[in-house]
Amino acid sequence: MKKCRLMAPGPTPVPDDVLLKMAKPIIHHRTPQFQAVLKRVNAKLKDAVKTINPVLILASSGSGAMEASVVNFLSTGDKAIVIKGGKFGERFAEICSAYGVETVDYDVTWGESADPDIVDEMIKKNPEVKVVYSTLCETSTGVVNDIKAIGKVVSQSDTILVVDAISGLFADKFEPDNWGVDIVVAGSQKGFMLPPGLGFMSVSKKAQELAGKSNLPKYYFDVKAALISHANNNTPWTPAISLIIGLETVLDMLLEEGLENVIERHARLAKVTREAIKAIGLEVFALSPSNALTSVKVPEDIDGTLIPKMMRDEQMVTIAGGQAFLKGKIFRIAHLGYMDVFDTISTIAALEVVLSELGHKVEMGKGIGKVQELLKSDKR
Amino acid sequence: MKKCRLMAPGPTPVPDDVLLKMAKPIIHHRTPQFQAVLKRVNAKLKDAVKTINPVLILASSGSGAMEASVVNFLSTGDKAIVIKGGKFGERFAEICSAYGVETVDYDVTWGESADPDIVDEMIKKNPEVKVVYSTLCETSTGVVNDIKAIGKVVSQSDTILVVDAISGLFADKFEPDNWGVDIVVAGSQKGFMLPPGLGFMSVSKKAQELAGKSNLPKYYFDVKAALISHANNNTPWTPAISLIIGLETVLDMLLEEGLENVIERHARLAKVTREAIKAIGLEVFALSPSNALTSVKVPEDIDGTLIPKMMRDEQMVTIAGGQAFLKGKIFRIAHLGYMDVFDTISTIAALEVVLSELGHKVEMGKGIGKVQELLKSDKR
Numbered sequence: 120m121k122k123c124r125l126m127a128p129g130p131t132p133v134p135d136d137v138l139l140k141m142a143k144p145i146i147h148h149r150t151p152q153f154q155a156v157l158k159r160v161n162a163k164l165k166d167a168v169k170t171i172n173p174v175l176i177l178a179s180s181g182s183g184a185m186e187a188s189v190v191n192f193l194s195t196g197d198k199a200i201v202i203k204g205g206k207f208g209e210r211f212a213e214i215c216s217a218y219g220v221e222t223v224d225y226d227v228t229w230g231e232s233a234d235p236d237i238v239d240e241m242i243k244k245n246p247e248v249k250v251v252y253s254t255l256c257e258t259s260t261g262v263v264n265d266i267k268a269i270g271k272v273v274s275q276s277d278t279i280l281v282v283d284a285i286s287g288l289f290a291d292k293f294e295p296d297n298w299g300v301d302i303v304v305a306g307s308q309k310g311f312m313l314p315p316g317l318g319f320m321s322v323s324k325k326a327q328e329l330a331g332k333s334n335l336p337k338y339y340f341d342v343k344a345a346l347i348s349h350a351n352n353n354t355p356w357t358p359a360i361s362l363i364i365g366l367e368t369v370l371d372m373l374l375e376e377g378l379e380n381v382i383e384r385h386a387r388l389a390k391v392t393r394e395a396i397k398a399i400g401l402e403v404f405a406l407s408p409s410n411a412l413t414s415v416k417v418p419e420d421i422d423g424t425l426i427p428k429m430m431r432d433e434q435m436v437t438i439a440g441g442q443a444f445l446k447g448k449i450f451r452i453a454h455l456g457y458m459d460v461f462d463t464i465s466t467i468a469a470l471e472v473v474l475s476e477l478g479h480k481v482e483m484g485k486g487i488g489k490v491q492e493l494l495k496s497d498k499r
Numbered sequence: 500m501k502k503c504r505l506m507a508p509g510p511t512p513v514p515d516d517v518l519l520k521m522a523k524p525i526i527h528h529r530t531p532q533f534q535a536v537l538k539r540v541n542a543k544l545k546d547a548v549k550t551i552n553p554v555l556i557l558a559s560s561g562s563g564a565m566e567a568s569v570v571n572f573l574s575t576g577d578k579a580i581v582i583k584g585g586k587f588g589e590r591f592a593e594i595c596s597a598y599g600v601e602t603v604d605y606d607v608t609w610g611e612s613a614d615p616d617i618v619d620e621m622i623k624k625n626p627e628v629k630v631v632y633s634t635l636c637e638t639s640t641g642v643v644n645d646i647k648a649i650g651k652v653v654s655q656s657d658t659i660l661v662v663d664a665i666s667g668l669f670a671d672k673f674e675p676d677n678w679g680v681d682i683v684v685a686g687s688q689k690g691f692m693l694p695p696g697l698g699f700m701s702v703s704k705k706a707q708e709l710a711g712k713s714n715l716p717k718y719y720f721d722v723k724a725a726l727i728s729h730a731n732n733n734t735p736w737t738p739a740i741s742l743i744i745g746l747e748t749v750l751d752m753l754l755e756e757g758l759e760n761v762i763e764r765h766a767r768l769a770k771v772t773r774e775a776i777k778a779i780g781l782e783v784f785a786l787s788p789s790n791a792l793t794s795v796k797v798p799e800d801i802d803g804t805l806i807p808k809m810m811r812d813e814q815m816v817t818i819a820g821g822q823a824f825l826k827g828k829i830f831r832i833a834h835l836g837y838m839d840v841f842d843t844i845s846t847i848a849a850l851e852v853v854l855s856e857l858g859h860k861v862e863m864g865k866g867i868g869k870v871q872e873l874l875k876s877d878k879r
Contacts, residue, residue: 123524129737130737133524133525138523144505145511146510149819178696180558180736183558183719183736217717306737316558335716336715338562356562359560359694359739360695362696437526
């Protein structure tokens with residue numbers, strides 16, 4: 120018997136109810152039956168993303184939605200500020216570059232969050248900038264950016280703010296409309312608790328106006344076609360029907376639990392995981408850690424690539440290693456989506472054993488005890 | 500009790516085994532476990548598509564794969580011949596136009612198939628053309644094009660041939676490598692018997708060389724990144740994991756049945772459906788009908804939009820109506836994927852009743868009898 124635990128920052132475990140809902144016979148997408156699903160899902164999505172703007176559902180991964188947030192709002196030779204503090208910030212810059220958009224890069228040290236004052240200065244120095252791109256949670260480092268403060272700064276200019284909330288949504292506090300976020304980009308395989316295959320993009324009025332002026336080429340990700348279809352509870356291309364059927368169930372779950380409670384749940388798991396990490400004698404990598412995941416520095420006496428490998432192959436607990444130059448230097452434990460306190464206890468239990476087997480001195484149960492605190496009735 | 504039957508040319512019914520396979524707990528995509536899945540799937544895909552070329556799996560609908568077949572092989576101002584005999588041929592022209600590619604349009608009358616001699620003339624008149632775009636089965640009309648003959652013509656030139664086989668694959672005879680097809684575009688929700696959400700694109704050596712010269716902007720659909728990942732049994736972006744898990748099962752089913760038998764099964768269902776249509780006194784619309792679906796002319800005494808509506812709402816059998824200017828003029832019954840002779844009998848039974856209720860004179864059972872012939876043991 121091998122019981123696997125998925126504790127990586129995406130894809131995240133899918134609740135059984137959702138898996139079974141998606142396993143129902145497929146229905147046709149050009150029917151009143153599916154349009155009714157889309158109508159309900161579109162409304163619930165707005166509630167869940169906390170926006171009054173339409174939230175488009177794309178048949179793509181999150182990277183496709185990131186591309187959509189570039190090609191629809193900019194023109195050749197336009198300038199955009201990109202906040203780069205990890206792999207996903209860099210992805211925005213790569214997409215801009217692929218489409219001939221000039222980027223003004225804010226290279227944040229990996230592990231740190233962006234300084235809103237620097238963003239302010241950059242906008243003032245480059246008043247021709249049309250869009251500012253930021254991540255909410257930078258999954259590669261585990262950092263959460265202060266989008267509220269960045270939004271305040273951007274709101275004072277004519278530029279729009281695009282936020283990659285792919286891994287941060289439902290884990291970190293996020294109020295796109297109140298904070299001046301024009302475009303929220305998301306993906307299905309993180310806080311949405313679905314398999315990968317859906318991208319999401321909300322579009323503010325200001326962003327829709329900008330879309331009218333954009334000359335970058337697009338077709339599959341054309342936001343104008345998608346907005347027209349969206350208004351009719353339809354999609355321009357064949358949608359990923361089964362995932363959208365599952366989407367309705369997870370939206371119901373999230374809204375029933377209450378969005379504040381969902382975030383609080385992530386925050387609590389993140390907090391005790393970090394206390395466990397400290398109790399084990401390790402150090403958290405991110406200076407402003409997101410609730411979505413905890414990035415942990417690998418102790419110097421250990422080959423860091425072995426930790427996720429042994430966790431997965433020997434303990435059947437899938438966590439993530441470091442990406443790019445952080446490979447072997449950090450590992451990442453998620454608190455994202457359908458993960459609870461017992462999953463976290465199991466993860467820390469496995470980690471204590473793996474570290475010990477790698478020759479690092481660990482007192483068994485010391486980390487677990489910290490997570491166990493959450494089991495006391497007053498904290499549940 | 501409402502038992503629905505999906506008899507439209509996509510999405511098609513998904514076999515229960517596949518639904519259940521996809522309902523298993525999600526696994527992480529950056530693991531040896533998933534790489535092993537991709538390795539097997541990549542090999543089986545080549546077998547199923549009958550090509551030695553890599554078949555890329557995209558997290559998108561078929562339209563995304565169509566876009567990939569444009570943006571990766573052409574440059575601004577390049578010319579392409581587009582065979583347009585329906586909605587999906589037109590889509591190629593729209594994508595080309597969105598990306599600044601000049602199209603030389605071959606406007607085939609809807610319902611007819613393309614004349615290879617005319618394609619030959621067009622290539623000779625426009626020797627600078629880089630790509631010829633065609634559909635195998637044009638889903639909007641039910642026509643199958645003679646790709647073998649078109650491929651022969653294109654092979655004599657320097658251009659490459661892209662074939663949208665989204666609805667034709669596994670229904671119509673199709674030998675991409677033997678027929679000189681460089682790029683096969685496909686989607687998951689047709690002959691693959693999966694939910695929508697995967698696009699496929701095979702890429703010949705000649706097409707890969709052309710990709711090296713293309714300057715059209717792309718990122719999400721970049722074939723060069725995808726080919727590098729493919730060679731390592733990986734994907735550049737997060738793949739639609741659950742659909743790929745299901746893909747392995749359907750590929751096993753198709754290969755076990757035998758590709759010739761799969762096509763023969765479609766051909767037999769198509770043949771008896773057409774005999775049933777004639778027995779009812781109706782006429783097939785397509786002059787060269789595909790095995791994927793049967794398009795039927797609506798008798799003049801009937802409001803054609805009511806046929807699919809009543810079939811769906813009263814008989815719970817989902818067929819398709821006509822698209823664009825064929826709306827109300829034709830309806831379309833699929834034979835595509837996981838549909839058998841009893842499904843077809845049910846469809847014809849429902850159709851006889853619906854036509855009769857609409858005031859068209861129908862002798863009950865006359866059409867059904869034609870399909871019933873297939874139940875005789877020597878034909879199964």
